Amino acid sequence: MILLAGIIIIAYTALGGMLTVTMTDFVQWCIMTIGIFCIALPLGLNSVGGISRLMTELDPSYFSVTSIGLDTIASYFLLYVLGIMIGQDIWQRVFTANSAETARKGSIAAGAYAIVYGIATALLGMIALVLLPPLSDSELALPRLILEIVPVGFSGIILAGFVSAMMSTADSALLASSTLFTRDVYKRFLNSDASDETYSNVSRIVIIVLGSVMTYAAIEIGNVVLALTLAYDLLTGCIFVPIFGAFFWKRATWQGALSSICASAVVVVTTIYVFGFSSNLPIIFGLVCSVVIFVPVSLLSGPPAQKKLEQWVRTLDSSISTK
Numbered sequence: 001m002i003l004l005a006g007i008i009i010i011a012y013t014a015l016g017g018m019l020t021v022t023m024t025d026f027v028q029w030c031i032m033t034i035g036i037f038c039i040a041l042p043l044g045l046n047s048v049g050g051i052s053r054l055m056t057e058l059d060p061s062y063f064s065v066t067s068i069g070l071d072t073i074a075s076y077f078l079l080y081v082l083g084i085m086i087g088q089d090i091w092q093r094v095f096t097a098n099s100a101e102t103a104r105k106g107s108i109a110a111g112a113y114a115i116v117y118g119i120a121t122a123l124l125g126m127i128a129l130v131l132l133p134p135l136s137d138s139e140l141a142l143p144r145l146i147l148e149i150v151p152v153g154f155s156g157i158i159l160a161g162f163v164s165a166m167m168s169t170a171d172s173a174l175l176a177s178s179t180l181f182t183r184d185v186y187k188r189f190l191n192s193d194a195s196d197e198t199y200s201n202v203s204r205i206v207i208i209v210l211g212s213v214m215t216y217a218a219i220e221i222g223n224v225v226l227a228l229t230l231a232y233d234l235l236t237g238c239i240f241v242p243i244f245g246a247f248f249w250k251r252a253t254w255q256g257a258l259s260s261i262c263a264s265a266v267v268v269v270t271t272i273y274v275f276g277f278s279s280n281l282p283i284i285f286g287l288v289c290s291v292v293i294f295v296p297v298s299l300l301s302g303p304p305a306q307k308k309l310e311q312w313v314r315t316l317d318s319s320i321s322t323k
Helices: 002-048 050-057 070-085 088-095 100-131 138-149 154-190 196-221 224-248 254-275 281-300 305-322
Strands: none
Touching: 002 050, 002 100, 002 138, 002 154, 002 196, 050 100, 070 224, 070 281, 088 100, 088 154, 100 138, 138 154, 154 196, 196 224, 224 254, 224 281, 254 281
16 A cells, blocks of 8 residues: 555656646645544544543543653654754745745644644544554544544545545655755756756656655555654754754855765764664754854855855945045
8 A cells, every 4th residue: 555655646746747746735735624623523522522522531630731751852853843943845845835924824824734734633642542443553543433433435534534644744844855856956966957857857756756765665664653753853863953053154155065964964873773763863853063164164164155245235335436
């Protein structure tokens, strides 16, 4: 099923690019919303006897925001909050907006929806804990719950909603990776005069190659949390500092950014190998390494070319005015 889903995602992403990803994401969002909020959650609460019954059946710690522990909360913050802030798949959506106002409102609405969706799925997990016998694999809790409480037919819609959430993430990340390679590597260093048709063909080839690697990795890893941890360790530990440096520090240079990314990648991978996936140290060491490399290399490599150009233009304007 992973292989089949991977082929489908690769096919429509390669054929249609950002347009098909946007269209399919909208359909997937509709399926997710209807399946979770209109079918699964009401039927689940009805089966368990409502929120009040759920609160009596479960320990109060299940309703505490901090019961998972401050260390776990800090880990999630380092992994996901910092990672999503700089995720190219997120920024790619922002850049497709027709105005800054649309981008701002869309980002706020998406954030609010993510919070509500997260609470809803957490409630479904709590309902599964009450209604189902202990499971050897906790990732099967929601599918088993849906098959238990939802009539045949409607259960397919809800399970499609879960699959839609994964597809929406996968196609966005795949397109983002392809865009980065084709624009920042191929078009910049290999063929700067490429036509739009050539660029599109190269992008399709890259999507197929990266999608194949992605599908193989999904089959081999076989665990969603493990895969996310590996991805976000590298994303946050290696790229967060250069991205924010580029936004907010005028002395940031591409030499500093590239050096910090390469150095922190080695540190993150080494730290993961030493301390394991469950440790927060890979991200922390990666962030520290990024700062240590990024700042001095940027200072040593001088002001960015744009700043030099601005200084040259000001000098030229002053010379013309004087004459």
